[in-house]
Amino acid sequence: MDSASAAHAFLADTFDRLKPVVADAATPTALATAGAVVFATWIGTKLYRMFVPPQHLRKYPHASPIKIIRTLLQRKGYLEQRSILFEAMRDDALRLGVIKSREETPSIYLTWFIGRWQVVVVNPTDMKNLLTKHETFEKKRLDAGYLFKFLGNNIALAQTPEWKQQRKVVNPAFRRGWATSLFGTPARQLIKQLDTVAASGAIMDPADWMQRMTLDALTLSAFGTNFDSINNPNAPMVAIYNSIMSEVLDVSKLLNPFYKLNKDGKRARDLIDAFDKYIFDLIDAKTAEIAAKRAAGGAVSDSEDNDARDLLTLMIEAIQGSDFTREDLRANTITFFVAGHDTTANALSFALYLLGMHPEIQEKARQEVIDVVGDIERGTPAEDVPYPTSEQERLLTYLSCVIKEVMRLYPSVTLVPQRFTTAPVALSDGTSLPIGTLVSGDIYSMHHSKQVWGPDADDFKPDRFLSSVGPDGEIPMHPGASNFMWTPFGGGQRICLGQQFSLVEQRVVLSMLLLRYKWTVVGDENALKGNPGTLPGGLLHSAGLQVKLTRRDA
Template identity: 35%
Template structure:
């Protein structure tokens, strides 16, 4: 006999498929019976997915159906955090809770003490789920041998090759040249500077930056945003953001044959791989001719990695072409959308807080001088921009580049901040949730750059764990952090020197930033700014 609780779960399951799954697969399947078969298979998968594992029931869990409805809709992480997650965290003494993930239920860590342990200790290794799902678009793009998901000695080999490249490369001149190109492009498209589509321009800017800085490869996104190279890359990025495939990778494993539009996106990966491998081969062939012709700081990352690879004494310490390709795919994902979104949010907060914008502008003018000439900030001048850096750090607190880190897994039973975590549990650093947790930050929804001033709120938290982790921390901290921060400082300072700006008329963001839906990377929705030239 089925219990009342089981009946309720089945009713919710039926409703869930009627509302979300069946319409979704019908739109993508040419025949209704195929869609029905997929939905029936889904019902079995999700019914097992709904139940919290017995070994984790001592940890507060979000309501499954409410969470999944939010995650699969257009709702942003801000609404999901405020309405679903934070009420659960009120019953968690250490900022830990359970939420659904593509591999079942995972422990979300949103407390400073637990965060410090998770990120700094070696008890938790990166989850290797990506290697177990080679059919997924996510796995095909990132590969299975990349610097983010590997562990142990193999990860150290990748880090040893990549570290020198990121420490030697800081192409601020490139950042400045492309920023100037973008600013001149503002007036040539759409409504000109009266209504600038900020995320669109910044995605093009950062794509050209990462293409040239990582590969020495010009996507020409600023000059020709609809060219084939950009279209291939953007098609794949749009595919990666789709939440239905994130939570249900079984679709790509078992039913890709019935989903022609998704299959077409997978086919574009072949074009992307041709780009990756041809760049590596061409770069290797021209490397000899480049020796002594460029400063390390302005060399692209691939050149520096190939040099480090060649300098490795043992063959086992070198990266193969496929390993180089996987690392470069990671650098693209981490260095494109994340930085463009961070900049979009920073420009929004400066528009919404004109007194902060003016204070940041004054600092920039004191450092770079004033006038209608074009000035590219140097690395040294970027280091002097203390208040601009506070603006960036507060932006990264409110809208960190990623909602959470890639999953980790404990190899043995472990106690994390007083909570028992059984062996083999998926654990994630929930960065966005912690940054908005009122038990961690005062008035967490208010934009206050002075939190990061000397003796400010951030410094006062130093002894309680890690409360600000937009790039992670510890040995697995984002390797491109300094690269991204320098890119942000160059663009913000050049924008502040040339323009003032406000939100565009009739902006949907007048009463607060509106976030796009989906999982993973946080992005603004329909953000247009009205720019005014200062000269």
């Protein structure tokens, strides 16, 4: 009998025992006592179902809910928090005999979040099914705190029927080429600032600079306007956006049932309302501009520079004749903020960290860039630092291997967002999951699993991907190329919309930095030992990294 059935049986038995008490009750005290017992039983049943895994899943290891709650409330950095909870789960796996040593990673485990148990897969077979069978593993609406208010019901989060409608409008706008100038221009502004840092001998934290640079590239690509956060890091809209991201991804606050009623919740709501006004004003202005061009009989678009056109314009043009709403435009623009900015900034920060820790790999990547793009002359002004053309960017084979290995070791999205089963599902170990089971995938753990990647799974070795170079010289970046062992962008038809945008941006920015600087990691002992600091939250943000830059052309 599973936990729910046991709880119902226990409750029925309690009512049977209470019947004579209620029937013979002659005083209010007896009735109150009976009521208290019923209430306590009801509460006990709820707690039992909340904290004890269902019977058919108890063979899977897990950290206790109390351990999870206590760890989340401590607001430790993501990797530190994960280490604590994963080791607790490993203790249980050893107790159950699921693994034989701490070097092993369970291929399936359980985790607990806000009163629900979910199955977490850590192997390529189940990960592939989870990501590709989207009608069986349906997306669960993210409605914790103000996360849904901010993200909205966009193409990345919508359930299958609505997703099929939205993709007709959104996919063509997202899945196109991206002009390298969209990234080279803000990267030159970044280099201008970093030249000052390098000249002073100061230490830089990559996270702050990469967040600002990618935000500028994102707003240029999404709206055709630039936040210019590199030069104005405290601009109002930059501060609002960064504060929103900090709020909506803070899991410790989401555990608070009164979050929406307290001052933090009110602050988050006000910030989102202010950001929404900015986005809606952009949508309205862009819509009016396109309508005016149509009314004047002018060309709305120019196919020759389509790769350089902003996302919002393309989506507004695509919705003509559809039932796509102003709110849909806003929601899909917001998801591009997260998919195309935050995750890319994180990947670039960890790339600088790993290349700074491995100077021989940094130099190998630099030589490839010089061979493809050409070197820079002594004293080249920041505004003249070359960036690769679209054709050159595709020839950066080894740099692509570096990027792929960085995203293996430090995937920005560490867990597949929750799904629920819409039909009975059999896992790779033969376990049958009933309808309504919550399922996720642990990307970070699978990327570090020695059973999946071999004994060097934790090592930074870009060369491991050289064997997959295609006849065109490009490194395949889709999960099928690695048999779903590598899934930082997800997979299947619902793969991350910002994937190509992110990859092009990473190649452009890293190639420019490699031409301009050499760098090393300094300072923090943990980072120097291979344990970089990270922020709390659902995305993998580096924190406190210290990098020292030296100009190559000085």
